Amino acid sequence: MTQIPADYDGVVLTAPFSTPYQRYSIDTAHYWIAQALRGSLKAAALEKDALDGLSVSSFTLFPDTAVGLTQHLGLSPRWLDNIPMGGASAGVAVRRAARAVQAKDVDVVACVAGDTNQIDSFRQLLSSFSRFAMDASYPYGYGGPNANFALLTDRYMHDFGAKREDFGKICVAQRDNALKNPNAVMKKPLTLEQYLEARAIADPIALFDCVMPCAGAECFLVMHEDEAKRRGLPYAHLRGAIERHNAHRDDPIQLRGGWTVDIDTLWAMAGLSPDQVDLVQTYDDYPVISMMQFEDLGFCAKGEGPDFVRSHDLTIAGSFPHNTSGGQLSAGQAGAAGGYIGMVEAIRQVTGQAKGTQVAGATRALVSGFGMINYDRGLCSSATLLETGARA
Template sequence: MNSARHPGIVGVGETPALRHPAADCSTTALMAQAIGQALASVGLTPAQVDGLGVASFTLRPDRAIDLAWRLGLRLNWCMQDEMGGASAINLLRQAWLALQAGQAETIVLVAGDHFAGADFAGLVRGYNRSAQDYLSPLGCEGPNPLFAMLTQRQMARTGLRREDYGALCVAQRRWASANPNAAYRQPLTLAQYLDAPMVAPPLGRMDCVPVVSGACALVLRARPGGASVRLLASDARYNGDQQEGDGLETGIAAFAPALWRQAGLGPDDMDVVSVYDDYPAMALAQLCDLGLASADDLPGFIARRLATRDLPVNTAGGQLSAGQAGTAGGMHGLAEVARQLLGRAGERQLNGARVGVATGYGMVQLRYGMCANAAVLAREDA
C-alpha cells in the first residue's frame, strides 16, 4: 500500500524524566525541547508546522494558542486536551482526521507537565469537584487509596499476590535500563520491590508511578515521504459505567472486538504493546481488556509472558520506571510504540517490529478512571 495516500507519524521527541528539575525549569521549556527533538529527527523546522495539539495540566494560565505564539508557530489547526492519560490518543485521533481532511499538512502533538514543590499535591487535592468536595476532606488525597482498594479487589478475584505485581515491575525496570530518558534505570529485584515502604496496602512505593517533570512530542504529516507509522484503528469510551462498575474492566473491553476488526488484526499479531500503567493492576486490566491476557490466569500470564519479556509490554519502562510527567504519561506509551515501529528505540529496539497497540486511561472521579482509549499502529515504508 502506498504510504503517501495516508497520514503518518514520522518523528518522536521526549525529554528526560526529571525527578529533581532545575529551578529554571518550566512546562513551556520542556515542551519546546520535546518539539525541537521531534522536528529535528525528521529534518523539519517550526516554519513547516501548521497544526498543534497540546495536553498539559501545568501550562496554565497559558493554553495551546499561547504556546504556539511563544514557539512562533502559525497554525491552521489547533487543539487542547486535558483528559490526563487519555489525552495523547484523543489528540492523535483528532489530528489524524484533520490531516485526512486537508486541514493541516504537518501537525505536532505535545504533552508535558512540570511539578515543583507542592504543585502535584495541589493538583490531586483539587483535581476535580469530587476531589475538592468529597475525597480530600476525608484525607483521601490523590489516587493511591482508591487504586489500593481496586488492587485488593483484583487480588481477591484473580489470586494475584504482591509477588506477581512485583514481577511485572521488575520486568518493566529491565526495559527501562535501556531507556536513557527513564527516571529509574538501576536494576530492581523482587526482594527490593517487596521491601519497599507501604503507601496504601497492598500498594508499595514501587506500585505507584513516580512524579516527574517532562514532555513528549509526535510529528504527523499528511503525506509522509519515507517510513512512517499509520493509524490502523482507534476507539474510545468515556464514562462507560457512570462509576458504578468495579473498576477491574476498563472501557477498552467494550470496544476491543470492534478495534481488532477495524485493524484487520488480532491481539496475538502485536509486535509491541504499551498499556497505561499508573498502577500494575491497571496495566493487567487493560491487557485483559485487549484480549492479550485472561483474568482466569493472570499469575501464569505474568510468569510466562511478562517476567520473561516474551511479550514486549511497555518497552521504555512504562510510567512505573520511566516516570509520570502529568499528561505526558499518556504520550509516553504511544510514543514508544511509534519509536519501535520506526526503528528508533536504540538499545531496546525490537527486531522486525511492524505492528503495535497503545492504550490510554485516566481521569479519576470518585473511584477510578473515566476515560479509556486505544490505537493500533503499523509501520509503512515509502
C-alpha cells in the same frame, strides 16, 4: 450493531522525540513542551512555520492552554486542539489529528505533551484535580491516586486471585527495560525480593507500585503518508484508534475500562488480532492497571490477567514485550500523566529507532491509555494500533 468507522489509510506518525526526564525542575511546562516540539521538528527537518496543526496535553501549563502556548512559541496553526485527558491523551490526540489530516483541514500536526515538576507541583495538582475529589474525598482526609488504586488493587486481588508477586513481575520487568533507556529516571536494578520488601504506601500498594512524577515531554508528528515519503522520513501507519469516556458507569468499582466497549471495533478496523502484535505499551501508573488492560484489550479473558503475567516474559527480549522503555513505573511520569511515553516508544519500535530498547523484528504495536481519576475511577480510555510504514 456497532458500525466500524472508516479506516485511517494514508495517515502516518513520525518524528518521535523524548526529552530526558528529570525528577524535579524549576522550569515551566512551556519550556519542556518547547524542547520536545523543537526535537520533533528537527528530526523531520521542518521549520516551525511549516507546522499548521498543534495538539497539546499538559497538567502544569496553567494558566495557559494550547491557545496561550501558540503565542509563547511563535506558532500560527490553522488547527488547534487541547486534550486534558491524562494517560489517554496520546491516543485521543492521534485519533483526532488523523481525521483532520484525512479531511485536509491540516497538513502536519505536532502532538506534544509536557509537564514540569516543581517541589510542590503534585500536591497542588491533586488539591484541585476534580470537583468530585474536592467535595467527596478530601474533606474526609482521603484522596489522591494511591488511596484510590489501593482499593482497586485489593478488590482485584480478592476477585481474581492476583498476588503481589504478580504485580511485582510487571514492575521488575519494566525496571529491566528502563535500564536500557538512557532517558529513564530509574537507574538501579529492581529484584522481586526488593519489590516485596518495599515500604507500604496504602495497603496493598507499596513503594514500587507507585508511579514517579517528574518533568519532561514527548512529541511526534501526524501527517499524510505522501508528505512523509516526500521528506524521506521513517514512519508508522495508523491502523486503528479508539477512545471512550465514562464507560461502565454503574460498576461499583472499576475492574474494567472503556476499552471493552470498543476493542472489537479496534481489531476489526486494523484487520488484526491480539496474537499479531509484537509489543504492547500500556498506561501503567500502577501495575494493576496494566494487568486490567491485558484483559480488556483481548490478550486474555477477564480475571485471567494474573495467569497471563505468570506465563509470559514481559521484558524486551521476552515472549510479550511490554512497556519497553520502562513505562511510567520506571522511566517516570511526565507530560499529562505520562500519556505519551508509550506512543513515542511504539513509533520508535516499529520504525527501527528504539536503539537499546528495540524489540527484534517489531512491526506492529498496540498503545493503550487511561486517565482522569475522578473520585473513584479513571474516566478516559484510548487505544491505538501502529504498523511499520518506512523504517529508519
